[in-house]
Amino acid sequence: MKQQNKSISVSIGIPAYNEGHNIRHVLLDVLSQKTTGWKLTEILVHCDGCTDDTVEKAKSVKSKLIKVIVSHSRMGKTFRLQQMFSRFNSDVLVIVDADVKLADDHVITHLVETLSRDEKIMLVSGNVRPFPPTTFFQKAVYTTFNVFDKTRNAIKNGNNIFTCGALLALRKDFARNIKFPRIFNEDAFIYLTCKSSGYKFQHSSRAVIFYKLPLTLKDYLRQLFRSDTKAVGVELDKYFPGLVQKELRRPLPVYLKALLETFVTNPVGTATMFFVRTVCYPLFPIITSKYKLSWFTASSTHQ
Numbered sequence: 001m002k003q004q005n006k007s008i009s010v011s012i013g014i015p016a017y018n019e020g021h022n023i024r025h026v027l028l029d030v031l032s033q034k035t036t037g038w039k040l041t042e043i044l045v046h047c048d049g050c051t052d053d054t055v056e057k058a059k060s061v062k063s064k065l066i067k068v069i070v071s072h073s074r075m076g077k078t079f080r081l082q083q084m085f086s087r088f089n090s091d092v093l094v095i096v097d098a099d100v101k102l103a104d105d106h107v108i109t110h111l112v113e114t115l116s117r118d119e120k121i122m123l124v125s126g127n128v129r130p131f132p133p134t135t136f137f138q139k140a141v142y143t144t145f146n147v148f149d150k151t152r153n154a155i156k157n158g159n160n161i162f163t164c165g166a167l168l169a170l171r172k173d174f175a176r177n178i179k180f181p182r183i184f185n186e187d188a189f190i191y192l193t194c195k196s197s198g199y200k201f202q203h204s205s206r207a208v209i210f211y212k213l214p215l216t217l218k219d220y221l222r223q224l225f226r227s228d229t230k231a232v233g234v235e236l237d238k239y240f241p242g243l244v245q246k247e248l249r250r251p252l253p254v255y256l257k258a259l260l261e262t263f264v265t266n267p268v269g270t271a272t273m274f275f276v277r278t279v280c281y282p283l284f285p286i287i288t289s290k291y292k293l294s295w296f297t298a299s300s301t302h303q
Contacts, residue, residue, distance in 0.1 A: 008112055011088035012043040012096060015080040019098035020053040027061045029102040038112045041090045042067055045098075046083060049074030054098075078180040078189075085175045093175050096209070097166035100128075103208035110207035111169040122174035122199040123190065126167030126207035138213040140269035141220055143262050144277070145213075147270075150258035151250050158203040161232075161247045164191040167209050174199060181239060188232045192240045192247065217276075224280060225287045234288040 012030050016023055023045070030043055045058045045068045058068045069083070084093065092115060094108055107126065114124045129149075133139040152162035164187040170178075178193055180186065194201050214220040225231055229248045237244045263270040 008038045008092060008116065009041045009090040010038050010092045010094055010108065010112065011041055011090040012094050012108075013081070013084040013088060014043065014045045014096050014098050015048060015077050015084070016045060016050065016054050016058070016098035017048045017074065017077075018050050018052045018054060020050070020057045022099050022101075023054050024057045024061055026096060026098055026100060026102070027058065027063075027066065030096065030108075031061070031063055031065070032105050033102070033108045034105045036106070036109045037116070038092075038109065040065060040108075042088070044069065044084055044088060046080040047071060048076065048080050076184070078183060078186045081186055082178075082180050085178055088172070088175070091172055093170050093172065095168045095170070097211070099211060100166050101131075101210045103210060107167070107207045107209065108169075110204045111167070114202050114204040114207075115169055115171065117202070118200060120200045121202050122171045122197075123164075123194040123201045124169040124207075125163045125165065125191075125201070125203045126169075126209055127163070127203075127205045128165040128167055128209055128211065130213045131210050133213055135215060136269075137215065137217070137220075139266060140272050141213050143266050143270040144273050146262045146265075147255070147258045150261065151254050153205075154254045154258075155250065158205060159201060160203075161188055161191050162229075163203040164188060166211060167207060183235055183239075184226055185232050185235055188236060189239070192236060192243060195247070196240055196243055220276075221280065224277065225284065228277070228284070230281055230284045231288055234284050 014026065027043065033040070043066045045066065047055050047058070047068065047070050049072055055068060055070055058066065081095065092112065094111060111124050111126060115121055130142060130145055133142040148162065152158060152160060155162070168187065168190060170190070174194065178190060180189065183189055191201060214223055233244055233248055259270070
């Protein structure tokens with residue numbers, strides 16, 4: 001059923017594991033959003049076996065809209081998202097990672113406006129960007145984002161798997177039908193489910209959020225083995241044979257152009273990260289097949 005903006009109700013879902021450092025900030029960011037053309041009905045905070053003060057910090061934000069769901073066992077993000085998908089009670093669910101910063105007070109509005117353009121659009125992604133790097137290592141890691149960002153924007157005007165990340169908006173009918181297997185690339189899985197189901201996907205470049213780049217090589221490798229295109233392909237190809245490789249394919253000229261432009265701005269950092277990624281590539285099938293939840297929990301991005 002086609003809806004006008006004014007009739008759209010929105011739930012916010014925030015899965016959290018040991019995010020006491022930022023959960024209060026992200027909740028205040030959400031509560032400060034301008035509700036232009038939509039209504040905020042609830043904010044669901046699913047605490048996944050937290051051992052820090054995430055629960056206390058979340059409950060310290062006084063709002064009747066906030067519902068903190070506490071689970072003492074750590075089951076992983078996909079498990080909590082599955083609970084969220086069956087629990088939320090609005091037209092649209094917006095998933096926001098707990099360790100991000102919303103760029104302004106119109107982020108959710110941009111998502112809703114994009115979703116409202118066509119009733120066949122079931123999924124909208126936001127523009128997930130890193131905070132400016134401050135250390136030598138972060139500047140090196142930023143070169144990988146720069147290449148990634150240039151290529152993703154050049155493919156289908158940004159309407160592709162590479163723009164799916166820490167900020168997603170899903171229609172209720174679509175979210176209710178998603179069933180996660182035991183995976184850790186939940187954003188790519190949601191996107192591929194959307195595409196394989198014949199639905200439309202759109203990217204909202206104006207819905208910007210920021211995240212912190214890793215401070216250590218250890219945390220960067222955790223991120224790499226979780227979300228690099230190689231990891232996504234290894235993990236999800238059995239669920240979407242053929243489609244995964246098609247969606248992950250980047251035109252070589254586009255990639256090389258982005259790599260060269262980035263190399264010119266930071267040759268040492270670009271060369272360093274290119275070497276690290278090249279060395280790691282043969283390990284992706286091994287790491288992915290021996291998946292352990294604890295391997296993909298970074299710590300330095302929480303500082």
